[in-house]
Amino acid sequence: MTPANHTxxxxxxxxxxxxxxxLQVPLFMAFLxxxxxxxxxxFGIIVLIRTDLHLHTPMYYFLSHLAFVDICYSSIIIPKMLVQILTLEKTISFSGCAAQLCFFVIFGVIECLLLAVMAYDRYxxxxxxxLYPTIMCGSMCWWLVAGSYAVGVFHAVTHTTFIFTFSFCHSNVINHYFCDVASLLALSCSNTHSYEGVILALISMNCLSTMTIIFIxxxxxxxxxxxxxxxxxxxKAFSTCTSHLTxxxxFHGATLSTYLRPISTFASDENKTAxxxxxxxxxxxxxLIYSLRNREVKAALMRAIGRRQ
Incomplete structure (x- = not known):
């Protein structure tokens, strides 16, 4: 790793x-x-949880944050991808790529942690x-969510700082549809062995540890x-648990299959598809998973529809 960015x-x-x-038009229509x-x-889940008093519980508080993270997570990637497909404009600025990577990591890590928090809530x-009302009080819920966001920012700063201190002298062509850690690493001509260890450590700490905690x-x-x-x-209990486990x-299966693989496959078409x-x-x-398999969400939706009629 070079001490400064010489790119x-x-x-x-x-x-x-x-x-x-x-394939451009079919892909544009499908992703749109x-x-x-x-x-x-x-947005529907967030509004439903905010407006229905029956859903003012810790579990749905966490679910509303998960929905917000999913909105941000997809908005970082899909709008830019749609513009690229429609206009054939393939370029992204250096700072824009860094910002996309940073926010992608932030919300990806938060999603992992929120899923673990929701498992703790169900436990x-x-x-x-x-003891549930005492343990999962308002302040506890707030700290769990705030901690998830803080860890997400820490991971994002770590990844972005490491990645953009490397030299990109081989090429500026990213074989991907967004600025991903793996695809940027494949472009670097710096010694990235240390950072590869960082990737493995952070993914193990985040994805593997949270998934292990969830199953425990x-x-x-x-x-x-x-x-x-x-x-x-x-x-009712099985419905809630199976929705969460699905x-x-x-999420974890796809993430682990992407990053826990040889570095040589990072820029492959198979990696893009994964x-x-x-x-x-x-x-x-x-x-869809939380609404179709959750009886309380479906009941709240029916009450909301009934109020509008």
Missing amino acids: DVYEFILLGLTTHPD AMYMMTLLGN VATYKPL FYAYILPSVLRIRSKEGRR VVTT TLSYTIMTPTLNP
Whole structure:
């Protein structure tokens, strides 16, 4: 790693998902539709939680922040990608690339941590129901969310500082549809071995540790759920848990499959395709997963529709 940035690169060229002209219009329409679904679905969840008193609980407080993060997460990438597809303008400035990388890491890390926080909330609610109001009080919820945002900023500053002190003397062409850590690393002509260790350490600390914590919590939650005598109570608990586990598996599985692989594959087309699942698909599907599989959200939606009629 060089001590300073010796690059002469002032802008980068993003190749996007494909260079085939025949695919540009279908891709634009598909990603525009997915982005609109992401915005409508996540904004809808936020408004529903804010306006329905039945959803003023810690779990839905965390869910509203997850929806906000998904909006930000997708908005960092998709609008720029849509402009590139429509206008064939492939360039992004050096500072714009740094900003995109920084905010991408911020919201990606926050999403990981919020999923772990939501698992902790379900653990307390299921395993220690009598202590739940005391443990998950307003100040505790605020600190858990604030801590997630703070850790996200720390990760982003670390990654952005490391990446943009490297020299980009080989090329300014990024074989990706956004400025990703992996694709930028593949362009550097500096010695990146130290930073590769940093990537592994931070991903292990963030993704692997949070995923492990989540599954440990659920190892306690599931036996408690099975002991619930009421079929309705058991069904409600399973509905909430399966929704959360579906999101966790989708997001963490795609993230780990992308970054825990050999450095030589970072700039491959296979890597670009893998990142679609957690950068675009996950923010789009999260509102559907939580609304279709969550009885309380569906009930709140029906109440909201009833008030408008």
